[in-house]
Amino acid sequence: MSEQRPTIIVRRVKKVAGGGHHGGSWKVAYADFVTAMMAFFLVMWLMGATTNKERAAISEYFRNPSPLSGKSFSPAPGPAGPGGASTSMIKLGGTMDMPKGESDNPFAKPPGDAQQASEAQRKAEEKQRLESLMQALEEAIGKSQALEPFKDQLLLDLTPEGLRIQIVDKQNRPMFDLGGTVLKPYTQAILAELATFINQVPNHISITGHTDTTQYASSRDYTNWELSAGRANAARRALVAGGMHEEKVSRVVGLSSSVLFDKQNPQNPINRRISIVVMTKAAEDALQGEGRLLSPGAPLPDADTAMPQAPVQAVASSAPVASVPDPGHP
Helix, strand or coil: CCCCCCCCCCCCCCCCCCCCCCHHHHHHHHHHHHHHHHHHHHHHHHHCCCCHHHHHHHHHHHHHCCCCCCCCCCCCCCEEEEHHHEEEEECHHHCCCCCCCCCCCCCCCCCHHHHHHHHHHHHHHHHHHHHHHHHHHHHHHHHHHCHHHHHHEEEEEEEEEEEEEEEEEEECCCCCCCCCCEEHHHHHHHHHHHHHHHCCCCCCCEEEEEEECCCCCCEEEEEEEHHHHHHHHHHHHHHCCCCHHHHHHHEEEEEECCCCCCCCCCCHHCCEEEEEEECHHHHHHHHHHHHHCCCCCCCCCCCCCCCCCCCCECCCCCCCCCCCCCCCCC
C-alpha cells in the first residue's frame, strides 16, 4: 500500500503599493497646489500692502541679494547669510527707509501707536475706577444710616471732568445756616462719609459752591460770590476733618448764582449746592497747565461744569470766611 503525500498549496497575496488603486502621487500634486496658492495669496497681499517703491526694492533684493554685487539698494549692516546675502532688514530704495521703533523688531508698533494705545488703556482704567466709585457710593447711600435720609439731596453723575457729587439744599432742609457758611450737623455727617470713599481713589478733587439768585441787601462788600466761596471752603474743611487727605484738593471755588441747576426757577433751593468733582487725569493736567478744568475745544457739560470767565477763587485756609447773615437770605 503506497503512502499518500499531502498536497501543498501556496497562496500568493498581491501587495498594492501606495494609497489605494490610484496610488499616492496625488498627495504630492495636491501639496504642490496648496503651496502655490499660499505663495499666490502672499504675493497678492504684498502688492496691496506696499507702495510701488517698496515693491521695486523688494524685487531688486531677490534679484540681487548680495550686498557686494549690487548698488541699487542699501542693505542694513548686519551678519552675512549664505552666499553673502545680508540677513538684516533692507533699507527700501536707499532714500526711503522703513519706519521702525527703538526695537530691532521690524514688526514692532511705532512709538506713536504704542503711546496712543497706552493712553487709551489708562483712560479706560480711569473710567472704570470712577464708575466703580460711583456704584460704591450709590450702594453706601442706600445702606448707610447717615446718608439714607438724604439720598434725595445727593446727586451723582459722570461728566467729562470726572465723577461729580452734588449736595443740594431742600426745602426745610438746608446745608448751611441762614446766609452763612456754618454747616448743619447732618451736612457734616454726609461729608465725613464721602471723605472715606474719596480716599479710595488716587484722583484729586475740585470743590465748587453755588447759591441761588437772592442777593444781599445790607452789604456791598459781601455778596453771593464770597458766600459761595466760603461755603465751598467750609465743605473742604469738613472733608479733611472726616479723614480725607488734604493734598487731594486741587481747587476750591465759588460761582455764586452764575451756574444755576434749575434755570427756570432761579430761587429754587436746589440751586444752593456744593459740587465735589473727583477729577480725571486729563482734567487735572488742564487745571495745572491752563488754570481751568476743561481744555480748549472740549464740549461744555451742563450744570456747574461750564465755568464763567472770571470765577472768584476761594482761599483754602483753615480760618472761617466771615459772613454777613441776612435773615431774608437763604
